[in-house]
Amino acid sequence: xxxxxxxxxxxxxxxxxxxxxxxxxxxxxxxxxxxxxxxxxxxxxxxxxxxxxxxxxxxxxxxxxxxxxxxxxxxxxxxxxxxxxxxxxxxxxxxxxxxxxxxx
Numbered sequence: 246x247x248x249x250x251x252x253x254x255x256x257x258x259x260x261x262x263x264x265x266x267x268x269x270x271x272x273x274x275x276x277x278x279x280x281x282x283x284x285x286x287x288x289x290x291x292x293x294x295x296x297x298x299x300x301x302x303x304x305x306x307x308x309x310x311x312x313x314x315x316x317x318x319x320x321x322x323x324x325x326x327x328x329x330x331x332x333x334x335x336x337x338x339x340x341x342x343x344x345x346x347x348x349x
Contacts, residue, residue, distance in 0.1 A: 247323040247331055248298045249288040252306050254313025267312035271305035281332045288319075292332040295324070 252271050253264045272289060275282050278301045281292040289305075291298055302320060310316050325331065 246295055246298055246325070247290055247292050247335075248302065248320055249290040249322075250302050250305075250318065250320045251288050252302075252309045252316060252318045254309050254316055256314035264312070267309045270308040270311070274305045274308055275301055281330075283332060288321075290332060292329070298322075 252268075254267045272284055275284070275289055275291055278291070278297075280297065280301060283290050291301055293301075302318075306316055306318055323331070323335075328334075
């Protein structure tokens with residue numbers, strides 16, 4: 246499965262508009278998980294089996310909880326049993342489709 250998630254704190258003492266320290270704590274957990282992953286400006290996507298992916302999301306969410314009194318978590322999952330390597334495979338197929346359209 247692929248799971249894209251975004252997690253951020255709110256509330257708490259001295260809270261400001263920037264959440265980079267909290268997000269950094271979450272991304273560090275993802276990077277240390279050993280699962281294939283990719284982080285962009287809005288989401289972190291990880292690939293693996295259901296239990297291992299959601300264990301990482303849970304741990305990352307708990308780490309963000311240290312930075313505020315409330316946590317916002319958004320998760321989108323692509324569950325496709327029997328497929329691996331889709332974190333890159335989906336992008337490769339997209340690029341090929343874009344290239345093919347340019348040939349028209």
